[in-house]
Amino acid sequence: MRNRPDGAAAKNRVFRGFAATGGTDFELFRYKMIRGDTMNLLEAIEIRRSRRKFTGELIEPHATSVLNEFIREYNKVGNIRMELIINNGKAFNGFTKSYGMFSGVNDYICLIANENDHATAERLGYYGELLVLQATAMGLSSCWVGGMYSRSDMPVKLSENESVICAIIVGKSAEKESFKEKLIHGITHRKSKRPEEMLESDSPVPDWFMRGMEAVQKAPSAIHRQPVMFSYKNGKVSAYVKDISAPLMAFDFGIAKAHFELGTGGGTWEWGNNCEFTRRAEGNDGNG
Numbered sequence: 001m002r003n004r005p006d007g008a009a010a011k012n013r014v015f016r017g018f019a020a021t022g023g024t025d026f027e028l029f030r031y032k033m034i035r036g037d038t039m040n041l042l043e044a045i046e047i048r049r050s051r052r053k054f055t056g057e058l059i060e061p062h063a064t065s066v067l068n069e070f071i072r073e074y075n076k077v078g079n080i081r082m083e084l085i086i087n088n089g090k091a092f093n094g095f096t097k098s099y100g101m102f103s104g105v106n107d108y109i110c111l112i113a114n115e116n117d118h119a120t121a122e123r124l125g126y127y128g129e130l131l132v133l134q135a136t137a138m139g140l141s142s143c144w145v146g147g148m149y150s151r152s153d154m155p156v157k158l159s160e161n162e163s164v165i166c167a168i169i170v171g172k173s174a175e176k177e178s179f180k181e182k183l184i185h186g187i188t189h190r191k192s193k194r195p196e197e198m199l200e201s202d203s204p205v206p207d208w209f210m211r212g213m214e215a216v217q218k219a220p221s222a223i224h225r226q227p228v229m230f231s232y233k234n235g236k237v238s239a240y241v242k243d244i245s246a247p248l249m250a251f252d253f254g255i256a257k258a259h260f261e262l263g264t265g266g267g268t269w270e271w272g273n274n275c276e277f278t279r280r281a282e283g284n285d286g287n288g
């Protein structure tokens, strides 16, 4: 069983603002984050698990401002639109909204794009999962939600070709899962695939590649389908999904890429199907 983070210890390691990373250089900040100077996202991967019953408490102002700061930066570097909604769970709470799947929701992140824009959905998946892991490291619980919410109850302004195509609930939850949560977890969480079932290679894969796959194994995906295949051929790393236009597939793709990258210790993905991953050079810890 995965443990939840100790709130106080996790808080001390929380990222305290871009200024604290020595400037606004996003790459430097990212490597500091991966290295664990600010918080350990690999640890967050180990303890994260989708939660569906929240206590109804608001998240602390500190956590809100950290999340908002990340959202601002990710929106800029990723050319995406994410928005944190605070103290307004109307879109989720109540049987008619989410078939009673979620309760106690107050705070959530809207992921906004054109419904048919899979390239943007992939980036929303990638950066949204970084937010999930950052929230986890701050002692918060979370759940990706692909459709079971009332869009008209979300207080966001949308332009004509935009909609909230996915959401991430963040909030506090009890240490132990409720009976109902366990039940839903059992239904939505089929047996995890082994890393070997999600990779293709023409030679033995290096250890760092396997560490990436182990992080992928722990990534959330819609109905836990784990659809992303990773390839190691001629020493090159790439990833693909069979049909990027299938519902929520691009999100699963971006999420799995974020986990792989963190598991390997850092690197850079190209966006899109069959895209390549370039591993961060050994010894380059982002300090120039």
Ligand SMILES: Cc1cc2nc3c(=O)[nH]c(=O)nc-3n(C[C@H](O)[C@H](O)[C@H](O)COP(=O)(O)O)c2cc1C
Binding pocket: 048, 049, 050, 051, 052, 101, 143, 144, 145, 146, 147, 148, 166, 184, 188, 189, 190, 218, 219, 220, 221, 222, 223, 224, 248, 251, 252, 255
């Ligand atoms: C894009 C996406 C959409 C999801 N949509 C829902 C949803 O609508 N309702 C729900 O209860 N869980 C949803 N989930 C959570 C998955 O069911 C969950 O990640 C999966 O079962 C693996 O469990 P874990 O996250 O606890 O490891 C979604 C996950 C992802 C990545």
